[in-house]
Amino acid sequence: MATAGPVSTEGANSTRAAGTLRMASVEGQTSVSSLQTNKRTIGHRGIDPTGETTYKKTTSSDLKGAIQLGINYTVGSLSQKPERDVLMQDFEVVESIFFPSEGSNLTPGHCHVDFRFKTYAPMAFRYFREMFGIQSADYLNSLCNDPLIELSNPGASGSLFYVSSDDEFIIKTVQHKEAEFLQKLLPGYFMNLNQNKRTLLPKFYGLYCIQAGGKNIRFVVMNNLLPRAVPMHLKYDLKGSTYKRRASPKERIKSLPTYKDLDLMQDLPEGLLLETDHYNALCKTIQRDCLVLQSFKIMDYSLLVGIHNVDRPGDEASMPVPDQKRNQGQKPLYCTTMEAIQGEVKGKAAPEYSESTGGMPAHNPKGERLLIFIGIIDILQSYRFVKKLEHSWKALVHDGDSVSVHRPGFYAERFQKFMCNTVFKKSSLKTFPSKKMRGVLTGQRKASTAVTGQTQPGQPSVMVAQTNAEQTQPDEDSDSAVCPTSETPGIREKDPCPDLITSPLARDLADTTH
Template sequence: MATKEEPTSNPVNPGKPVDDPSKDIVPETAVVTKVTQKKIGHRRVDASTGQTTYKKTPSSALSGSIQLAISHTVAGLSSKPERDVLMQDFQVVETIVFPSEGSNLTPAHHFGEFTFRTYAPTAFRYFRDLFGIRPDDYMLSISRLPLRELSNPGASGSLFFVTHDDEFIIKTVQHKEAEFLQKLLPGYYMNLVQNPRTLLPKFYGLYNVQSGGKNIRMVVMNNLLPSVIKMHLKYDLKGSTYKRKASKHERAKKNPTYKDLDLLQDIPDGLTLEPDIHNALMKTMQRDCLVLQSFKIMDYSLLLAIHNLDEMEKEMAAKNKHAQNFKKGYRAAQSVMDSTMLRTKYSKDLDHWSGGIPAKNGKGERLLVFCGVIDILQCYKWKKKMEHTWKSMIADGDSVSVHRPSFYCERFQKFMGDHVFKKSVVKSQPKRQRDLLPNESPRPS
């Protein structure tokens, strides 16, 4: 005869019976754990889902809002007649609201209502026109296909988006950086008028997306590194040696960004350039540094990426690619090489070097070098002065990155000229016996 089993009391709620006590036992695998997030500044990455947010706004929603708003505002601006840029144009801020259901001025969308601000639209239209960017091309590049988010943006905590055609980078910036760029615009405009050939960032737009009480500011810039070309080495160079070495975490990445001390170790002989290319590059760099110094800007970097043509050929041969794929990749590399080898043209026009500068390393390997000055929105104010003072107490003050603009300018140029870019030596060939004129005689040895 079966005995009736008394129900067990519930340990969570005493007095209430439980049919199956095992249901109240939480297995180890079901223990609730806190979701970890990787946080750098306002940028967060959910470790479990890989979802990126910026100021708690999903990056996918932010990129969609950017594409919609920029294409809409640029289209509206293109309908207005072109005119000269006036000083008051740098202070203009145009604001438009994008409700989800749409309005008489804006289309419907699924990103949630947001407010979009465009800073100095007439001035930036002039900048884009100066760099040869038509309004239609600008809109298509940004809005035709989804933006690609960079997974390795660096230590700034910013979000980086790249357009589908590799033309533009969209970067989130802090409030102080956006404010400084606004103040910089009149001087930036004057510099471009006098010197359109520059290694400085090319700013194409400054915008602000306001959603959920959060302001997300961003700039649109030129993209220095085309994704279709493999970069074998990449460096962020400041001309400083204090703690300027890539960390173990950075080195473990698929495409690490190395620093000044790494370059001195990896490429001790520097990069050799043809004399006319070297002269044009260093002259432009000197002019750019003096411009930054005049605005009291420091802590900028030279982003340097190297594509090794000889190593690429070996890699492709080792992979046993069939002839069609090999030729396709080779032609792509060679087309860049051919365009940059027109030295008589590009020695006078650095703007065309966005395709790469031909160079060689100490081993004589053929290289394509991509470079440009980045991170110029750092002004030498009291916060940077305090940082320099503090670092100088524990290290050589002249070796730390943060320094007064005049010293930073000189040190930056000296490092690039002494350690990075070297001028090739053209060896004169002795005349052969048959090349001598009738009245010439060979020199005695």
Template sequence: MTLGLNILIWGFPINCNSGSMLVDNLFGYFLHGRNLMTHSYLQKEEEKGREKRLTDVKTKTKKKHFVAQKVKLFRASDPLLSVLMWGINHSINELSHVQIPIMLMPDDFKAYSKIKVDNHLFNKENMPSHFKFKEYCPLVFRTLRERFSIDDQDFQNSLTRSAPLVSEAQGRSGARFHTSYDKRYVIKTISSEDVAEMHNILKKYHQYIVECHGTTLLPQFLGMYRLTVDGDETYMIVTRNVFSHRLSVYKKYDLKGSTVAREASDKEKAKELPTYKDNDFINDGQKIYIDEESKKTFLDKLRKDVEFLALLKLMDYSLLVGIHDVERAEQEEVESEDNEGEEEGESDGGIVGTPPDSPSNTLDSAKPLSPGDFDPCIDVYAIKSHDNSPRKEVYFMAVIDILQHYDAKKKAAHAAKTVKHGAGAEISTVNPEQYSKRFYDFITTILP
């Protein structure tokens, strides 16, 4: 295959062209102190069998057999996802050669790596012929993953071993969501304005995560990328999934502490798992039943988080709440096992095992958990209901959508809504200090 690459790392252009090469080994970069150095792993070896003839000694050389290295393919129904899988795989491979710096420098928060791939003979069913992949602040996000106790190899496997799954959830301005195949991470499309805002807050966000030792209800930002396919640019950000990879959520809410126009639409309610809002939560008589120690820990984290967001002049964020009903899940599991038993009885009796390298094998190999139990190292946002709760539940709660800055546009929206609904109305568009206080006060009321 014919492959051409143009690489730009921290503003230094590199050109790579080769008649035949493996995509994963195109280029590498190292950081020594703060100096960037680039190197290529493209080595061409030519070996031929030789027969040495000496006057008294004749030696015979063995014929060498070369085995072609298996190329990792990234198959996804959406070309963008194939490019994302390729890019993350490439990025993590390259970062594995870079020494972790003792401390990050200001330039690390402006840095990026960028690669352009032109491969006319590549199989279009697996990958677009031409694409660009850009990763923002790679060292910063690697440090954040480390602070959140996420191993880069696990991160790479989750996002590249099998294609991400489509989610029916839809965010602001038509943002699309996917989850990694193992449901540990969420991939969200974002706007160029969100990318700019992320750059604005990243240094302070990183400092905050370091100071709180990664213990927060804020989104865990793990990577930010720009993908270019057919001239169209798409921005994506990867975060840890708020919900569990194994405990199903039967009801979820998006809470802002506002009551104006805060009900789920009929279209939303028609979804398999609708996102309900503040008024729905109140009308349902829903409460979050957790013990006093968990409540104190949760509210302490929430208070610090919203104070931090107010300092950054951020607002319009939400508390995402997912509820897992333990008894309901147990019943569904029993029914599922019964159905599987009937299907096996109708089959020819053959047993089909799980291939060793199948995607499900990673999670299934973990120690089995009882109903309602979870691994707190993975499901970091999970809290069990207390013993006297009306129902045995597990709650998943985290702050989401924090990239809304209180700018002139938001001030104008606040003025317009105040005129429409009155000065005392609990509208969502208010200044950051007022928003954080109202948000926190409302959340305290849902924890009896």
């Protein structure tokens, strides 16, 4: 009996141990499976068993087809309506059309799932497109004639991104709250465009919604800030914050990492150097955009900065070529922001450095010529209760002034000071050299062309400057944007900050408010 007891107990323990092992194995497999599933899903974006991207369980191919069918129909039908001034009620209009796969009297047949397509404020967005110089025919040609290209590195937001084949437009899926906020923002956006045509805010060309499979998929069409035709050597997402504002190790191994504020302060301690008039005009534009964002209690936005180094060795083979799909007289849309920032200086010839590729001329302290592409992004977030809680919690643990999420007024002020004191600085030398010193950017695909400095016949040249080297309400006693002082590294004391309004470019910017 005494012997049998332990044997029986050992057997039971062995059985229980085996059972526990099997349960642990099953749980482990479930955990691994769950982990793999989580890796394949970010927000509403996921991957189906075939490897195709999905958004709210709608495949990317169905979504792209629905986008093109819907935009082609709505913009085409809108072009038949006479032009008129935009009315307040236009911002609240929502038009809807059903697209059955077998087709209807109004819609063509298609091979995708049945869906309903909604267009928000069509008259208002047509007005916006016209203000940006986009004709309906060009809009349709860019978005609907060729397949949309899905971006393979969409980021951690869970959104899907598509780019048009001619590189002009970006399509981004947005959440319900973001779409709702943009609708409320439209009247103010309309006013800002009329008062500040040199804005760095996103250029919104359309807001739409696709209803399929019981889900609402909302998306916006915007300008493409970073053209694929111009190789970017550096890219920064800047908020003016230092709390955890450094690219992660996972981000750094990407082919084109998106660096952050602390990275820029380490990589470019002397900032990006701009010609004085360009610097003043840019800071004035940032100041005005900050006031608009603050008035709508918007925060957590960023300044996206793309940098192309013209003098980077060995890049001749990667130089951009003219887009054959674009009309000869049509400039790329990412040019317009840079040209607007510089403005048209009375009595001076317009700069010729970016006729085909866009970009603002700058240089680094090494004297290397740069083209920078900039714009404010992620503006569809207001300072609501959740953000207030987030900031309060972070402020308890960390320095309240350094965290990213902040009340709109403080956020804007910090943003503007960081952009105009740390990121961008005034150069002491002339930005625009003589024509003999201007480099040719477009068309340099052969080494011989790079050596001679001449373009091939029939290829437009892009003149690039060669030298040596963002949002809130301003101070109550000052009407000028923040600018460097003698305490700012890299700025000489004898180079005082002039009143922005005295600059010809700044006067041109200021005239848009009158």
